[in-house]
Amino acid sequence: MIVIRCRSLLFFRRLCHSSLQLPVPPRPIDSESCTNCIKNCSTIKSLKCVHTSILKANLHLNLFFCTTLISQSVLLNVMACIHSEKEADDVCRMAMDHELGLNQSVQNAAVGMYARCGRIDTAQEIFNGIHSKDLVSWASMIEAYVQADLPLKAMEIFREMTLKGLLPDSITLLGVIRACLALGSFSQACFVHGFVIRRLFGNQIVVETAIVDLYVKCGSLIYARKVFDNIKERNVISWSTMISGYGLHGHGRKAICLFNEMKNSTKPDHITFVSILAACSHAGLVAEGWDCFNAMSRDFELKPGPEHYACMVDLLGRVGKLKEAFEFISKMPIRPNAGVWGALLGACRIHSNVEMAEVAAMNLLELDPENPGRYVLLYNIYLSSGKRKEADQIRALMKQRGLRKIAGHTIIQIKNKVHTFVAGDRSHPQTEMVYSELDKVIYRIQEEGYTPDLNFVLHDVEEETKERLLYVHSEKLAIVFGLLNSGSGSVVRLQKNLRVCVDCHTFMKFVSKVARREIIVRDARRFHQFKDGTCSCGDYW
Known part of the structure; x- marks a missing residue:
C-alpha cells in the first residue's frame, strides 16, 4: 500500500508538471483527483509537496478540495503536537464528526498521538481497526510501543509485519533499532542486522550507522567495527558513533587512533569532540585529552561548549586532579552548567573530598534542584566521611522537596x-x-x-x-x-x-x-x- 501511495503522489506531480509543459494535458486533473491525492498524504511534508504542485500547475479547484486540504493539514499538524489525553480525545471526536476519522492517514496519526499521551491501549485499538494496514500504520504502532517503553511488543509487531510480506523502509527500521537499543539484546541486534542485509538495505548510511550504534550499545565492539568498516561513504556521524563506542567500552587509545584516521578524510564537529574527550576520560588519558580539547579551536575553529568543559572536568577529576579541575572551572569563559558541576561532584565522591563536594553541590542544587541524584551523591559523600548529621540534613531536604532516590535495578x-x-x-x-x-x-x-x-x-x-x-x-x-x-x-x-x-x-x-x-x-x-x-x-x- 505504501508503495502504491508513493507512486500515486509521484504520478500526480508528473501530471501537474505535464500540464505546464504540454498545450493539452494527457488527462484532465479535476478536484476529485486532487482531493484523493491529498487524502493519501500522511505527513505535512507530503501535503505541502502536493499543494505546491497544484499551485504551480495553476489548476482551478472547488471548495470541497480546499476544505479537504485545510482539514487534513490542520488535523495532521494538531495531532503531531498533542500530548494531553483530553485534547487527544477531543481531536479524535472532531475528526469522526467530520468523517475524517475514517481516513487512514488520520488513523495512523492518531496511533502516534495516543502513544505520546500514554494511551497505548487506545493506540492499539485504533491500529487494530485499520482495515488495510500500510507501512505507515505498522511503523506508527512500532514507534508507539517504543515510546511506551515496551520494546518487546515493538519487536513482536515488526515480526508480524514482515510475516505479512511488508518490507520496512529506513524510517521503520530506525524505530525497530530503537526498540533493540532499549532491550540491549545482542541476539535481537543480530536479527535486525540480518534482516537489513537480506533485504538489501546497504549503502543507507543512516541505517548502517544506527546498526553500528546498536552493536556498541549491545556490548559487541567487534560486530560494530565490522559494520563500520563496510560503510562505503562514512560521514561525521558514523565516525563519531564508532569513536564513542570505543570510549564507552574503555578503549581510549583505539578511539584516539580512529579519531586521527578520521581527520584525514572528514572534519570532526562538536559531537565528535564530545565522543573523543569522553573516551579519554574513561581511559584516564589526561595528556591526550588536553591535546584534543586544545585542537578544537586551534585546528578546527570550533568553540568548546559546556559539554566539552564537563568532559575535561570529569577527566581531571577522575585521576584525582581535583584542584586543577576546580581551577579549570573558575577560568571557563562561559558559565558552568549542571553537567560541569556534576562531573566535579562525581569526582569528589571517588576521592572523598568533602569540602570541594560542598562547593559543587551548592552550585548544583541551584542549577538542578529537581534532580534527586545530586542529593544522593552528596548524602553518600557525607555518610562515607562519617558526617552523619550533614547526611541527615540532605535526606531531610530531599523529603521536604518531595524528591525520591531512583531505585536501582x-x-x-x-x-x-x-x-x-x-x-x-x-x-x-x-x-x-x-x-x-x-x-x-x-x-x-x-x-x-x-x-x-x-x-x-x-x-x-x-x-x-x-x-x-x-x-x-x-x-x-x-x-x-x-x-x-x-x-x-x-x-x-x-x-x-x-x-x-x-x-x-x-x-x-x-x-x-x-x-x-x-x-x-x-x-x-x-x-x-x-x-x-x-x-x-x-x-x-
Whole structure:
C-alpha cells in the first residue's frame, strides 16, 4: 500500500508538471483527483509537496478540495503536537464528526498521538481497526510501543509485519533499532542486522550507522567495527558513533587512533569532540585529552561548549586532579552548567573530598534542584566521611522537596524474555534456586580471595548485616540467574540503570574467573567486560 501511495503522489506531480509543459494535458486533473491525492498524504511534508504542485500547475479547484486540504493539514499538524489525553480525545471526536476519522492517514496519526499521551491501549485499538494496514500504520504502532517503553511488543509487531510480506523502509527500521537499543539484546541486534542485509538495505548510511550504534550499545565492539568498516561513504556521524563506542567500552587509545584516521578524510564537529574527550576520560588519558580539547579551536575553529568543559572536568577529576579541575572551572569563559558541576561532584565522591563536594553541590542544587541524584551523591559523600548529621540534613531536604532516590535495578534477557531484579528481590519464580546458587557462588569466590567491600553499605547496622545487604544487590542476583539459565560457556549480558558499585564490580571479576564465563555489563556510564578475573575498564571507571 505504501508503495502504491508513493507512486500515486509521484504520478500526480508528473501530471501537474505535464500540464505546464504540454498545450493539452494527457488527462484532465479535476478536484476529485486532487482531493484523493491529498487524502493519501500522511505527513505535512507530503501535503505541502502536493499543494505546491497544484499551485504551480495553476489548476482551478472547488471548495470541497480546499476544505479537504485545510482539514487534513490542520488535523495532521494538531495531532503531531498533542500530548494531553483530553485534547487527544477531543481531536479524535472532531475528526469522526467530520468523517475524517475514517481516513487512514488520520488513523495512523492518531496511533502516534495516543502513544505520546500514554494511551497505548487506545493506540492499539485504533491500529487494530485499520482495515488495510500500510507501512505507515505498522511503523506508527512500532514507534508507539517504543515510546511506551515496551520494546518487546515493538519487536513482536515488526515480526508480524514482515510475516505479512511488508518490507520496512529506513524510517521503520530506525524505530525497530530503537526498540533493540532499549532491550540491549545482542541476539535481537543480530536479527535486525540480518534482516537489513537480506533485504538489501546497504549503502543507507543512516541505517548502517544506527546498526553500528546498536552493536556498541549491545556490548559487541567487534560486530560494530565490522559494520563500520563496510560503510562505503562514512560521514561525521558514523565516525563519531564508532569513536564513542570505543570510549564507552574503555578503549581510549583505539578511539584516539580512529579519531586521527578520521581527520584525514572528514572534519570532526562538536559531537565528535564530545565522543573523543569522553573516551579519554574513561581511559584516564589526561595528556591526550588536553591535546584534543586544545585542537578544537586551534585546528578546527570550533568553540568548546559546556559539554566539552564537563568532559575535561570529569577527566581531571577522575585521576584525582581535583584542584586543577576546580581551577579549570573558575577560568571557563562561559558559565558552568549542571553537567560541569556534576562531573566535579562525581569526582569528589571517588576521592572523598568533602569540602570541594560542598562547593559543587551548592552550585548544583541551584542549577538542578529537581534532580534527586545530586542529593544522593552528596548524602553518600557525607555518610562515607562519617558526617552523619550533614547526611541527615540532605535526606531531610530531599523529603521536604518531595524528591525520591531512583531505585536501582538490573535487567537480563534470557530466551527473548526480560527479567528485572532489584536489591533483595524475592518476587522472581526462581527465587529459591537463585539464592541457593548465590550462596555457593559466594563461597567459591571467597576461596579465591574475594572479600566484601563494606564501605559501600552506608547503613548503621552490624557488619554481618552489611555483608548480607551487599550480597543481594540486583547485579549479583541477575548474574546468578544468568549462570543458571544460559548455556555453558555463553556470555552473560546485563543492564544496570545506575552506576555499578565497587563491590559488585569485584564480585563480577571473581565470578568470571571461577565460572569461566564472560560477563558484559552496561551501567549508567559505560560498559564493563569481565573475563578471566579482569575487567576491560582496568578498574578505572
